[in-house]
Amino acid sequence: MDKHIDYSQYSYEDLLSAKAGLDQETYPERAAELDKLISEKRQIAIESTSSPLVNSSQLRESDIIFHGKTAEFFGIWIVNILLTIVTLGIYSAWATVRTNRYFYSNTEIDGHRFSYLANPIQILKGRIIAVILFAVYSIASAFSPTLLLIFIVAFIFLTPIMIISAVRFKMRMTSYRNVKFGFKGQYGDAFATFILLPIVSVFTLYLALPWVLKKIDEFLHNNMTYGQQNFSTELKSSEYYIASIGALILGVVVAGLSLFALGASVSTLSADAAQASTFSMTTIGIMFGYLVVFLIATSFYHAHVRNHLFNSTQIEGVARFTSTVATTKLIGLRLSNFVALIVTLGFALPWIHIRTSQFYADVTQVTILEGIDKVVDGAQDDTSALGEEVANVFDVDIALG
Template sequence: MDLESKEVVETTGSSTHTREVRFTGDARSYFSIWLVNILFTIATLGIYSAWATVRNKQYFFGHTQIDGHRFDYLATPQQILKGRLLALACFALYVVSSSYFPLVGIVLLVAWCIALPWVINQGLRFSLRMTRYRNVQFSFKGQYKDTLINFVLLPILSVFTLYLLLPWALKRIDAYIHNNIYYGDKKLTTHLSTKEYYLIAFVCFCMAVGLGILAGIAAFVIGISDNLLETSQLIGVGILFMQFLVVIIVASAYKAMVRNHIFENSTFEGVAEFESNLAPIDYVLLNVTNTLAIVCSLGLAFPWAKVRKAKMLAAATVVHLNPDADEVINMQQAQQSSFAEEAANVFDVDISLT
């Protein structure tokens, strides 16, 4: 028995090279970037926000590394600015037309619903195409029909089932996104479990109910122990804040459990497999304390909170590189070098992948 176990360990160790994801940024260096971004965005009435987005992503991408290699963010501020200006123009056109020409507003709303899957696909393509690791770019190859079904029709259908189909719809969305990601020409293959999503949803539902009951009891106790007329506004604010914390707690637990499931069931053929050990309770405490720190510091703790979150996510992630991964990556570099410039479109829509 011991000999068999030893052989398994040796075989496993020789088949893959385990590498942890590292984030090397710190709150002090990011604070100066964040502060300049805020001041310049205010001074330019929001125009500088495109440059701020690029600086932020370049900082976090550039300080994230696997096996000693860092990620690159390739988008330019002009690309993001054009996308935002077009979105603003479309929104202004809708507001004006719906105010003075209601029929035109309805037509534009229908057109937006039809265009929504295309916009989602373009955003995912942009986010991934602008991400590079070891000189090889990522890409997204989703189709309009699949996006329409998974992002629009299934969530609407879940409403008519009293959201009983929602976990399945969310699983379909995650599977669609991750199964259409490519690293060079290497496809990411993800096998997700519907049963796991329903189990996660049940756990989160129980958490929401339990925390909601506790919040209600706390509000009731405070209400009867103090003069309700004098403290009604304060109690109202406290209840809203507790509800906000409940949302953060449940959303954080859901994200941690789903992240672990997705990572553990995803692989780039011939390149790497993934592992996520993000403890839900740790991630919940992180987001709650981050929120409290940001609120109590009037926003000044935001850089510290963001860096702290990036460090936890990186520390919880492990990549198992295949022995021939270097050869595959070098081959991808050679194939992409001829069309790397073509991949960066003049204009696209910027939507965050996560």
């Protein structure tokens, strides 16, 4: 029984299998040896420039199955709101974790669910920072225009940091098959993408804006990781121009038509009696119309860009994605959500969340590639203990809400 097993010829995969299949209490020294070899092999895997999983062939197609139910989520939602109010907002960190866990754990791809890993305390820290920043900013801007200017400049330089940490936090808190996602975007690139390019686009009279939006999506998606596998995406500027110009035209047409209809109805009404209430109705009508136009135009953009983005993105050797959002269906979804929200004074929100998740799950397919069960956990950028420490300090979700 106690004969020595020579693990030295084992592959990384074999080592992991051996480790998983080993009763560590009975064979502690074997476990120790395995651990040592695994960490060595992992180091090699990290250092090797070419990923062994690049040329994986297609394994199977998988739908995304969403298991969430409105009735169940309604209870979670309303109880968490009450707890948040009662605790003066503090519980909101716990509420966020429970809500996210509900959606992640109910999303299934290829027989496996996602996990949401965040600790409420991390989120609470981020919220406290955000509230303080917001308060300081509001007070400063109210008291002194000079201070406000200083804040705006500081804010410009802080924005890339906040974006990177928020995306990184979100990715690191997500796992699938017990392997974490990650994000390796750097400050310099983020500054160029989120600050410099939008400024440049102003000087092109916004003609370059769709291209800037493409660069932003590329920055975000090319820097994502799943374990040690990289996401990669190649986006076409032409698709972003089609999406943007289409949204603009659609918005202008819908706005024109509704103004025409509104103008007609107002003139009929004012012919009857020019009462103040007519005008308050008009104001509400205009606000309503603006929202509807906004929803329709952004739906067109979002559907087009999402399809293009998903269809052009893959996790190397692990998965490819297909998205088939139909613009009309997305517009229908969003308009009905909007109406439901108003009619129920907000109480339809849980239903809106569930059906929206269901909608996106239904229009997304994942092509599972051969490397799916060989992904090594741990992002490439934070293998050192120091890196991990520094990363943890900034592992706070800097965003209100």
